Amino acid sequence: MIEDKVTMRKRDFITSLILICASIGILIGASRMPMKGNYGGVQNVWYVSPALLPIIIGIGLLILSCILLINSIVSKGARGVIDDVVAFVSKKNSHTTSTSDSVEVSKKLARQISQFRVSIVVLVFFILIFLLIPRVDFLISLIFFLLSIMGMFYLNQATLFRKAGRLLIAWTLVLCSIAWSNLDILLVQAFEFSLDIIVFVMTVSIYIVLRKEAIKDTETKKKLRIVLLLSIAVPVIVTAVFRYALLVPLPVEGLFFDRICNSIYYALR
Amino acid sequence: MQMLESLLSFLVHIGYLLTDPIGLLVLFGSVIMGIIFGATPGLTATLGVALLTTLTYGMNTSTAMIALMGIYVGGVYGGSYTAILVNIPGTAASAATAMDGYPLACKGFAGRALGLTTTASAIGTFIGMFFVITLSPVISELALQFTSFEFFLLALFGIIISGSLTSPDLVYKGWIAGFLGLFLSVIGRDSLQVYPRFTFGISQLDSGIEVVPVLIGAFGIPQIMSVLKDNFSVTGMKSIGKILPDFKTIFKHIPVILRSSLIGVGIGSVPGIGEDIAGWVSYGTAKRASKHPEEYGNGSVEAVICTETANNACIGGAMIPLLSLGVPGSPPAAMLLGALMLHGVNPGPMLTFENPEFIPNITAILLLASVAMWICGMLLAKQFVKVLRIPTSIFMPIIGLLCIIGSYAIGLNEFNLYLMLIVGVIAYILTEQGYPIAPLVIGVILGPMCDENLRRALMVSQGSFAPIFQRPVALILFLVIVATILSSTGMFAKVKEKFSKK
Structure with a gap:
């Protein structure tokens, strides 16, 4: 418990510095807002100014962040951060690891594993929201999302996390370079569904990695079958409910939703 | 007279709801969904209300309210399942229930404990409903006398008190979260002069954040x-056995039920503080x-009844x-406020004039939701337990998918998704650093009320803060805010110590 408090105060030191910067940013932004003169037909005085609440927020946040900073210094959080930095640098220089603090090492390892798992979740969300949804067929995007997260976390194997994680990073780099070089526009001009096909390949590649790990035992194989079934069925049902029952147009309806689902739906109707 | 009119309107609404088969279907469906959300560790009533809000967008307001109130009531009750059966509260609201519910299950009384929590929850909801129908119109009437200063102070009070009481670590971390929420609310063009604040040239931010x-x-x-x-999964579940309402025990504990209900209603009406605190205070x-x-702590029936009520x-x-x-009284209520705004309903003192049928309608829904919850709890408990066996790594990605499609469906805007992810990641980091999320959300919701009323009040008083000290309600609110802040500082503790020594 005491150890947790110490860690929390260390984090407070860093957070308070970030918050102080943010509150100064808010105050600078507010100082640029009209405090006097005429804006939008309204004669400004300080108490009508749009800057009034941002200034109060900025000052309030600044005072509270300073209290947080002082508290972290008083309760040795700042000292802890400095010690950590010094220890990190000295370890890096000497290339030796102390064996006496094995408990600390195992705790650190557990923390790193947790951080890695969270990073994977954020990465898959990032791929879906920033890279896929604005450009690619919504249905295949959701299938990719579910297959990646569900597959990795439900099968829950360290080697799988490493392999699939590397693959996801590689695909992220490919997709980012396509998006930032505007290659996506050229690809769509050349062939309407080219991006949908790329994401389909990406989804299949994730499945292959999962499958390679799953064939090792029957229990994992069974789990993979469930993952595959749910990864396809859930997006199909959810998108169909939103599109046909709630009449919500999907962000992009491409090869999979427009050409397959829409065709089936309108043929049956 | 007004109360009688409200009561009559309330009875008419009950009759109307009972004869509406679609409404009943939605009610039972949403209550079942709520119980599943509440019972599953990791899912909360707030998240259930949030996700369902997006699905109710196309419904009429009354049906949407049936669905949202149903999931809210079911969600708060559902947490008791895992609290009793596995010693892991499904929601924070039933953390206190686990203290005695699990020992009861270990003794082989899981079915009895579940029966008691189901009945106690239904009675608690019913008593809460009674206070809504009787107190809301009276408070609305009083609030009509409020000026902009009172509304500004009320919004500020909501943020401060929620920050003080929900912070798991240092009190001022709650206030920081509140200020961050307020900051998010000022993004966009201001309502008075249409001046763009912190939009950074992004046109989607002009209308403020959704x-x-x-x-x-x-x-x-x-x-x-x-x-x-953590890849958490529910294991080692105790068997339920027969679930019985055990009315005899309930009747024996009527004073406990009444006291706990009053505590629940009182704590619920304080802005931003949720069901978890009500449970613990009632337990204590x-x-x-x-x-x-x-x-207590060894399987007390009284403890289980009091926390769930x-x-x-x-x-x-x-x-x-x-x-x-x-002003929302709890995090799920904050989400409900968002849903109401989506449906063009503006809660506040003017609600009884603009939409006089709304409060009786809500209370009628609350009553039927408590009955639906009791029926579902008594008949379907064993089925709910089966759902709990689904691993979290299976349903959490599906919840993620629903968050995505729900956020998009609100305004058919991809920018909402960017906003959702960025806010989500920041909220996760804040949670890990010991900051509560409720004040942040209350700040986002009450920010516009704070901004508009502060400027309007100062405009009327020509920049003077004197009306705060001249108006009794404003002065009381001001003093309560000051007292809340001072009581959280070390100085207050020293003064208290000095006085107690004397």
């Missing part, structure tokens, strides 16, 4: 991340007042400030 995607991000994304991080009070405090009575309590003042 509340629902922000709330989904703040409540949903951190939950998904933390559950997947019941233990102090009990003739057998030694039984209080957390469900809190729903009614949370609805009172929401409907009469436009």
Whole structure:
């Protein structure tokens, strides 16, 4: 418990510095807002100014962040951060690891594993929201999302996390370079569904990695079958409910939703 | 006279709801969904309300309210399942229930404990509903006398008190979260002069940030991340046996039920504080007042009854400030406020004039939701337990998918998704650093009220703050805010110590 408090105060030191910067940013932004003169037909005085609440927020946040900073210094959080930095640098220089603090090492390892798992979740969300949804067929995007997260976390194997994680990073780099070089526009001009096909390949590649790990035992194989079934069925049902029952147009309806689902739906109707 | 009119209108609404088969179907469906959300560790009533909000967008307001109130009531009650059967509260609201519910299950009384919590929850919701119908119109009437200063102070009070009481670490971390929420609310063109504030030239930010995607991000994304991080799954579940309402025990504990209900309603009506605090306060009070405090923690039936009554009575309590003042009483109520805004309903003192049928309608829904919850709890408990066996790594990604499509469906805007993810990641980081999320959300919701009323009040008083000290309600609110802040500092503790020594 005491150890947790110490860690929390260390984090407070860093957070308070970030918050102080943010509150100064808010105050600078507010100082640029009209405090006097005429804006939008309204004669400004300080108490009508749009800057009034941002200034109060900025000052309030600044005072509270300073209290947080002082508290972290008083309760040795700042000292802890400095010690950590010094220890990190000295370890890096000497290339030796102390064996006496094995408990600390195992705790650190557990923390790193947790951080890695969270990073994977954020990465898959990032791929879906920033890279896929604005450009690619919504249905295949959701299938990719579910297959990646569900597959990795439900099968829950360290080697799988490493392999699939590397693959996801590689695909992220490919997709980012396509998006930032505007290659996506050229690809769509050349062939309407080219991006949908790329994401389909990406989804299949994730499945292959999962499958390679799953064939090792029957229990994992069974789990993979469930993952595959749910990864396809859930997006199909959810998108169909939103599109046909709630009449919500999907962000992009491409090869999979427009050409397959829409065709089936309108043929049956 | 007004109360009689409300009562009559309430009875008419009950009759109308009972004869509406679609409404009943939606009610039972949403209550079942709520119980599943509440019972599943990692999912909360707030998240359930958030996700369902997006599905109710196309419904009429009345049906949408049936669905949202149903999931809210079911969600708060559902947490008791895992609290009793596995010693892991499904929601924070039933954390106190686990203290005695699990020992009861270990003794082989899981079915009895579930029967008691189901009945106690239904009674708690019912008593909360009684206070909504009687108090909301009175408070609305009083609030009509409020000027902009009172509304500004009320919004500020909501943020400060919520920050003080929900912070798991240092008190001022709650206030920081509140200020961050306020900051999010000022983004966009201001309502008075249409001046762009902190929009950074992004046109999508001109109209301000959409509340629902922000709330989904703040409540949903951190939950998904933390559950997947630990890859938690429900194991070692106790068998239920026969579930009986055990009315005899309930009748024996009527004083406990009444006291816990009053605690629940009282705590629920304080802005931003949720059902979890109601449960704990009720538990502590019941233990102090009990003739057998030694039984608490070892499977006391009284403890299980008091916590479940209080957390469900809190729903009614949370609805009172929401409907009469436009200030949400708990995190799920904050989400409900977002949903109401989506449907063009503006809760506050004017609600009784603009939409006189709304409060009786809500209370009628609350009553039927408590009955539906009791029926579902008694008949379907064993089926709910089966759902709990689904691993979190399976349903959490599906919840993520629903968060995404829900946030998008609100405004058919991809920008909402960016907002949801960014707010979600920030909320996760804040949670990990010991900052509460409720004040942040309350800040986002009450920010516009704070901004507009402060400037309007100062405009009327020509920049003078004197009216705060001249108007009794404003002065009381001001003093309460000052007292809340001072009581959280070390200085107050020293003064208290000095006085106690004397």
